[in-house]
Amino acid sequence: MWDSTMFLSTLTPKFYVALTGTSSLISGLILLFEWWYFRKYGASFIEQVSLNHISPWIGGSETSTESTASTNVTNNTQQSVPECKVWRNPLNLFRGSEYQRFYWASKKEPLTYYDMNLSAQDHQTFFTCEADAGKAEYEIMQTAWRERNPVARIKAAHDALEKNPQCAPAYILLAEEEATTIQQAEKVLRQALVYAEANCQNSQQNEVKHRRDTNVLIYIKRRLAMCARKLGRLKEAAKMFRDLTKEVPPIMNVLNIHENLIEVLLEMQAYADVQAVLAKYDDISLPKSATICYTAALLKARSVADKFSPEIASKRGLTPAEMTAVEAIHRAVEFNPHVPKYLLEMKPLILPPEHVLKRGDSEAISYTFFHVSHWKKIEGALNLLHCTWEGTFRMLPYPLERGHLFYPYPTCTECADRELLPGFHEVSVYPKKELPFFILFTAGLCSFTALLALLTHQYPEPMGVFAKAMVSGLSMPFYYLLDKLEDQLLRNHSDNS
Template identity: 65%
Template sequence: PGPAMFGTESSLSMFLNTLTPKFYVALTGTSSLISGLILIFEWWYFRKYGTSFIEQVSVSHLRPLLGGVDNSSPTNSNTINGEADSSRQSVSECKVWRNPLNLFRGAEYNRYTWVTGREPLTYYDMNLSAQDHQTFFTCDSDHLRPADARGGASVMQKAWRERNPQARISAAHDALELEDCATAYILLAEEEATTIMEAERLFKQALKAGEGCYRRSQQLQHHGTQYEAQHRRDTNVLNYADVQAVLAKYDDISLPKSATICYTAALLKARAVSDKFSPEAASRRGLSTAEMNAVEAIHRAVEFNPHVPKYLLEMKSLILPPEHILKRGDSEAIAYAFFHLQHWKRVEGALNLLHCTWEGTFRMIPYPLEKGHLFYPYPICTETADRELLPTVFHEVSVYPKKELPFFILFTAGLCSFTAMLALLTHQFPELMGVFAKAFLSTLFAPLNFIMEKVESILPSSLWHQLTRI
């Protein structure tokens, strides 16, 4: 080997000899600290958003720079149509629906807050309700009504938009001072009444006032678009939370199916066989036709909403249902179980049959996000929407399918543990770990030394000398 080679080896050897055990302790300790901080951040980000931060940054920013998938490539018409159908279905599945069986804020939600100190409704959920009320109960001609006009601002429109409950209630009382306003009674029944009896009394007053407005607008509805809008508004007031409207939400075949439809059908079929059902007997003789129908109905229901069984089997604690739900999501499961758990308990053996059969659904749909069995693939947007609808402060949102820990969390956990172990060993046995570190670095640089030897043997010594000087 030439003089350059000896110079490189001597420099490396001198550098390794100058490193003290304190340097190795500081190096491994710092590495452990940094990897630990990365692990903590990755875990927090995964718990909050359900994905790895490093993976998300890699896919979103680094992949396009490295030549990711080009979305501009032409596709045939069948693919485009299929993607459009999937997109429409995804939008339909991820739409947030008003819960037709939501509770009263004053008599039920607020009572829960008084007892526990927890807020059962999220701001996002209440804001959607405010938008619903403005859509149902207002129209462009509201400024002509006495109860809706004060100083150029709509009293009841202002009440529906207010975030402060006391301001909403105060505005409703102001509207009642001007006239017998049905929507003001509705607001007070929902938010001020502290008992169901008081809410019923206010709703009866709202019905009486709403019928008068409805009769007046019915006579004028054909006199122009303005009067037609007033009649539609007064019709919505009378039809608010109407039993027929609730049934229509469940019976309209143009809407997506619901957990209520699927699980009620499963309960009705289970009722015929659940009292005599035994998993041991069924495994010996096989399932009868009626039992097979009941099991298939349960599998169908679980595929539609896989979150419900844990609430019915009381494997997961219930909370008050939100004012809006997401079909196939955790919010719909809570709303269904809150009102229907008692029906499953009344049917002897129904919960036992559910307990024995519901997990079998997942064997038929190993990749639920890609392909379903009886329904469309499970939408991936449910977790994000449910986190907006449900109070995540004291409720752990149910996630399906259960997400595995991302690779980068496992990698940083292993790196943190390994460097922490090295730091501890270096602190306890500095001399021995120093020898190991020097041996490791020498082994690490051995291939480089071998390559440099080969290069020196091939190139002329004068050329190699000039290159090292450069």
């Protein structure tokens, strides 16, 4: 056997400098390759090779479906990435009877001026028209929507009613902002409904005015249905929302009245009716929303959630029904990744804004505010969500260059949400992937070898002595085993002779 001490004594300091420099270079190249692979495919290359090729040789026959799915390329049907668009919240609260009561209790403004300004623009667009020129009551209402002071807005509405007691938009403003309870708001809206129906009937000969009066009528009916929902008259509310979905022309689908209907039906636990509504609106050609995606996931989870156990599923694998539910959850999380933390109460909830950004934090808040109770009613649904939602990010490319089911997650959502949500709320951002162990390991290895190379270059002789001591220390157990083996062989030879 060779003598390691004699061999090490022949090595010069230049050898140690070259050795550590080469090791640092190789580990640096491995780190760069690992980082590039992770950025492109969302997984560690070493980890993939270990799971897919080495693990089966040593007995691990099961491969990770999540890691395999992360490298699959799915054709994206939507090639263009649309810009961030702010939508009217179909379930927005009443300012006077809900938002204002929150302010009285907390002394915090629940709405931002940006959000309220968007509402003012909506009201001007839907509740006014060119034919209103010269009519004092409608001119007053045009300026009333833009008033920043709520007292001034309410006063303007009363002034408009003095000019014309049948001015339906003025009643809308009073129901929204002056009424301090839902009962009061409903009473004012019923007055507005009488005048809105009459105005809509009388303006059929004037297309511009009739379109405006139709918008007013649809708005009032929707708010009355929402009042019925809030007061517990669920069947009445469901019927009103169903009628509205039939009355509203296709061009007004942006109102998303079907989301109101879905929420009421879930409260009634009429899951078959909810599925029928989803079948109509969860179409590939129609825009998606958190309500559509997460309700579809909830219905899929409902059939398996009460019996789902992550321990049992990890041993026997997922059943077809469980796989369908998990895929539906992954689809929902890919669309809006902020919802699960609110549903699982990992983040505090606030009042929803009057406008939402699809796939953003504002939409997640609005959805959870109205739907978290529906998830809690189904036993095990939140547990299934908790066990599966984080796996979505291991299946998606990183950064999200393309989605499996939707267009890439918009980068503009954070800025828009900060405008829509109040300052006391911490805006959720797209969850970042954690770096795999092997990238951290190679980074540490590269840093360590680079430090060794630097020290060896600066202090070659002391580092050579240190290297000899390290090698000698590491070789001692080996030589100890050799001595023991040699003694055993000699003892056996002596016994045989």
